[in-house]
Amino acid sequence: MDIDSIRALSNDDMQAVNQLIQQQVDSDVALINQLGFYIVNSGGKRLRPLLTVLSARAMGINNNDHHTLAAIVEFIHTATLLHDDVVDESTMRRGRETANAIFGNQASVLVGDFLYTRSFQMMVSLKRMRVMEILSEATNQIAEGEVLQLMNCNDASTTEARYFDVIYGKTARLFEAATQLAAVLTDQNEHIEHAMQEYGKHLGTAFQLADDILDYMADSEEMGKNAGDDLAEGKPTLPLLYAMWHAKNDDDKALIQEAIEQSNGLPHLTRIQGIMEETGALGYTRECAQKEVQMAIDSLNAIEDSEYKEALIALAHISIERTS
Numbered sequence: 001m002d003i004d005s006i007r008a009l010s011n012d013d014m015q016a017v018n019q020l021i022q023q024q025v026d027s028d029v030a031l032i033n034q035l036g037f038y039i040v041n042s043g044g045k046r047l048r049p050l051l052t053v054l055s056a057r058a059m060g061i062n063n064n065d066h067h068t069l070a071a072i073v074e075f076i077h078t079a080t081l082l083h084d085d086v087v088d089e090s091t092m093r094r095g096r097e098t099a100n101a102i103f104g105n106q107a108s109v110l111v112g113d114f115l116y117t118r119s120f121q122m123m124v125s126l127k128r129m130r131v132m133e134i135l136s137e138a139t140n141q142i143a144e145g146e147v148l149q150l151m152n153c154n155d156a157s158t159t160e161a162r163y164f165d166v167i168y169g170k171t172a173r174l175f176e177a178a179t180q181l182a183a184v185l186t187d188q189n190e191h192i193e194h195a196m197q198e199y200g201k202h203l204g205t206a207f208q209l210a211d212d213i214l215d216y217m218a219d220s221e222e223m224g225k226n227a228g229d230d231l232a233e234g235k236p237t238l239p240l241l242y243a244m245w246h247a248k249n250d251d252d253k254a255l256i257q258e259a260i261e262q263s264n265g266l267p268h269l270t271r272i273q274g275i276m277e278e279t280g281a282l283g284y285t286r287e288c289a290q291k292e293v294q295m296a297i298d299s300l301n302a303i304e305d306s307e308y309k310e311a312l313i314a315l316a317h318i319s320i321e322r323t324s
Helices: 003-009 011-024 030-040 049-057 065-088 099-103 106-126 131-152 158-183 190-213 238-245 250-262 266-279 282-304 309-319
Strands: none
Touching: 003 011, 003 049, 003 309, 011 049, 011 065, 030 106, 030 190, 049 065, 049 158, 049 309, 065 099, 065 106, 065 131, 065 158, 065 190, 099 106, 106 131, 131 158, 131 238, 131 250, 158 190, 158 250, 190 238, 190 282, 190 309, 238 250, 238 266, 238 282, 250 266, 282 309
């Protein structure tokens, strides 16, 4: 099943989700409307809402609560993007100027806060304490993941374990909450709920690993952001760390270490890409992503076969095809 088939299968659900997102971003404050409209229509893949509705359908949802859940998940994700772009001083995302580049940092932070709080209003509307419990915990852990990433910046001593802690918090945790809550909304037993939680966690981890590979592979037009952004910010992602750990000489190791510690590696991007090629850093990271994909797919053995389960399996494969 390819992405077009998946989108056709989920088309009615996603149209309903998109309509709900447009309704909920509405505000009496003009700037919120302007910036909110810009960010929610910025060409994103809506991957997290798609994952939410597919998971709910795979478990036989019989109402429209999954539309609300999907919109909540997208608002939380969008809020983190607004704040991240301010922290990272990013000027480009998804091939367009970032909201902070157009509207300024102050507006981006405050509208991000609006989206967070709107998402919690929508959680209340579901009238399920378990939903509130899981999403409030997830949102807190996402914030922790972002702070941990900030602490890891310019730290060449970052370990692989600490790197995975960061990507779990900042990316995989929301995937995990989305798929777990699809099980909660359909009143699944503890075994299936845990299986869906594992699916989301491993899929989200694979997705972030793929993103970290792309930062050293694609050009800005392909990626929708500037190539080497992570390097310019001194972010010790797994491809960069692996290249440093396995560099064939001290000069190459020192070059990457300084790039991390001083955020001055962008002029040396081509050489660092060469070191990654020599050490197999991208290949190693891709193998890690493939293992996560397989664990995600294995988790789905707990649920009954359906076209929606097939879509979830396909989505796991698609998440890392971008790195091939």
